[in-house]
Amino acid sequence: MRKQWYRLDNAALIFPAVMRKNWNNVFRVSVTLKDKVDPDILNRAAEDLLPRFPTIFVRLRTGFFWYYLETVAEAPKAEEDYAWPLTPMTRRKLKKCCIRILYWQNRIAVEFFHSVTDGTGAMTFVQNLAARYLALKEGIEIPAEGRILDPKETPKAEETRDCFQLCGAKASVSRAEANAYRLRGNPEEDLFRHIVTGVVPTGMLLEKAHEQGVTVTAYLAAVMAEAVLARQREDRKPGRWRHIKITIPVNLRKTFGLETLRNFTLAVNIGFDPRLGEYSHEEICRLMYHQLAAETIPQRMAGRVSTNVELQRSLPLRLVPLPMKTLAMRLVYALSGESKGCLNISNMGVVTLPEVMTPYVDRFDFMIGVQYSYPNNCSVVSWQGKTYISMIRSIRDSELERLFFSRLVELGIPVDIESNRR
Amino acid sequence: MYCVYCGVRLQDGAGECPLCHTKVAAPALPEQPAEPSWPDRVPRKEKQSGKRLVLSLITVILIAAALSCLIFCLKSTGRVGWSGIAALGMALFWVWVILPQWFPRWRPMIFLPIDFLCLGGYLLYICKATGGNWFLSFAFPVTALAAVLTLAGVAMMRYIVQGRLRLMSLLLIAIGLSFMLVEFFQHITFGTPMFVWSLYCMSVFCLIGLFLFIASFIPGWRAALRRTFFY
Numbered sequence: 155m156r157k158q159w160y161r162l163d164n165a166a167l168i169f170p171a172v173m174r175k176n177w178n179n180v181f182r183v184s185v186t187l188k189d190k191v192d193p194d195i196l197n198r199a200a201e202d203l204l205p206r207f208p209t210i211f212v213r214l215r216t217g218f219f220w221y222y223l224e225t226v227a228e229a230p231k232a233e234e235d236y237a238w239p240l241t242p243m244t245r246r247k248l249k250k251c252c253i254r255i256l257y258w259q260n261r262i263a264v265e266f267f268h269s270v271t272d273g274t275g276a277m278t279f280v281q282n283l284a285a286r287y288l289a290l291k292e293g294i295e296i297p298a299e300g301r302i303l304d305p306k307e308t309p310k311a312e313e314t315r316d317c318f319q320l321c322g323a324k325a326s327v328s329r330a331e332a333n334a335y336r337l338r339g340n341p342e343e344d345l346f347r348h349i350v351t352g353v354v355p356t357g358m359l360l361e362k363a364h365e366q367g368v369t370v371t372a373y374l375a376a377v378m379a380e381a382v383l384a385r386q387r388e389d390r391k392p393g394r395w396r397h398i399k400i401t402i403p404v405n406l407r408k409t410f411g412l413e414t415l416r417n418f419t420l421a422v423n424i425g426f427d428p429r430l431g432e433y434s435h436e437e438i439c440r441l442m443y444h445q446l447a448a449e450t451i452p453q454r455m456a457g458r459v460s461t462n463v464e465l466q467r468s469l470p471l472r473l474v475p476l477p478m479k480t481l482a483m484r485l486v487y488a489l490s491g492e493s494k495g496c497l498n499i500s501n502m503g504v505v506t507l508p509e510v511m512t513p514y515v516d517r518f519d520f521m522i523g524v525q526y527s528y529p530n531n532c533s534v535v536s537w538q539g540k541t542y543i544s545m546i547r548s549i550r551d552s553e554l555e556r557l558f559f560s561r562l563v564e565l566g567i568p569v570d571i572e573s574n575r576r
Numbered sequence: 577m578y579c580v581y582c583g584v585r586l587q588d589g590a591g592e593c594p595l596c597h598t599k600v601a602a603p604a605l606p607e608q609p610a611e612p613s614w615p616d617r618v619p620r621k622e623k624q625s626g627k628r629l630v631l632s633l634i635t636v637i638l639i640a641a642a643l644s645c646l647i648f649c650l651k652s653t654g655r656v657g658w659s660g661i662a663a664l665g666m667a668l669f670w671v672w673v674i675l676p677q678w679f680p681r682w683r684p685m686i687f688l689p690i691d692f693l694c695l696g697g698y699l700l701y702i703c704k705a706t707g708g709n710w711f712l713s714f715a716f717p718v719t720a721l722a723a724v725l726t727l728a729g730v731a732m733m734r735y736i737v738q739g740r741l742r743l744m745s746l747l748l749i750a751i752g753l754s755f756m757l758v759e760f761f762q763h764i765t766f767g768t769p770m771f772v773w774s775l776y777c778m779s780v781f782c783l784i785g786l787f788l789f790i791a792s793f794i795p796g797w798r799a800a801l802r803r804t805f806f807y
Contacts, residue, residue: 349614555595560581572587574614
């Protein structure tokens, strides 16, 4: 196969610039099947998908002015999963391939460097990998419907495009906003990542969200904000309280009606200032819902995309060599990149599969890595009436998880807890 | 099986709640633990072979360059002359830049004294090789001053958690005053006029130091600086 190369899309530019030896921005989507995974068949399935997903099977290359992605000749071999997810991908590994395929018992997991794609693109790839695997193993015919693509088809141009370049507004929106409370704790020395997954009934979660007249994402953000607020109360005196803000990555595909398998999300920060007074659960829910609704209207999103794309298009900046760009991006990221939100809640939504696949699939999981300076993150995915809320942390202290999940229980939502405790 | 404290349902066989670490007491349930959802496999630390190869190559190139200088100078002039300064300069570069790279962690309180000792030795060699008389009265006290201030700064940033801003402000004032000391040593060694350039440096550092010192007593300013500079 002839090697192809792709410019990094607008959202992907920051990730190679700010990566460190012990941290980079990776996330994971996994599917648990009903039977044990056969690694040989999994490798064959990945090889079969290689020509269909040219923007996923890529490696990171360094150019003179920009980083870029280049297709790889072979799919990465599936390896056994680790005791914890999302170990950093080193520069050396990224030069070979920007994704990692893992298996453990019934589970197939794929970890992605964020420059390659976002959660939606990753979910599409994992569903196709599972479909191909099941087709090879069980001999079932899976129709190309929903997110399942025909593996024999050539990739469509719309799948490989940078949609950020298509949806900007004529004016840009300022990035200025107040800094948020920073969660902290004692870090794990060996980069161990604690995963606590709470499994809740989707119907009940929806019912509780609708009782408040809000969406599930806004509801979970509100409960998380309450947990972070409680954490701040334990951690700081009232005089030193800061804004409580939750970062929500928004899928722009729905906003602009564009499709791509590359990054096309934008994060918005929603929250409140606890110094202004006490807030009830209902008030926080409504605050979160209305802020999310106001922030995610297409006009505002287009303005924010313009702000980001303008910099990328600026000729003087384009002519600056990569090392200097990297230095500038690191500086900006250090000063403001992670100071505007307390943690992320990334909601993938409800996953659906073709009917013929459903009996073979037990569950889906979605996990995002921690940021460099904030130690907790949360990701959500729903499948077959259950919502899997995965909270990851790089510190020993599990107080935030306790506050969040016990608050859900208090609100009348039963939670089943799983973890990778050592 | 539920956690009595958090109210969440735990996995079968869980010894304690992963949220609050409350021990599970359920004698009625079988003791056999459930199958773990995560393996025991720990990621291997990536080998540093590539890095070591590059470091070895740089070391070999530096040795070759130093030896070439020495041989060329000895053959052409019969004396070590300038080649000694060049060769020791390369050795100094190796000690300052390459040596710490061989170790997995940079330990400043070990490496920095070695670095400044080598710098002092290098300056002493240059002084002797050029027949100068400036080492004891200028190079030695200035190097020692730089070593003390650098070590104090690094120790402060690495080992002291509380009151960093105040210490940093005092360090900046000390650096400002040290410029005057340097000019004083310059005056007694080379006979240059006293306190010309050092006054400018001193005033800039002392003003910043004074601002930070005052800011360290005002909670709002302290928080704003902390937020901006992540100290």
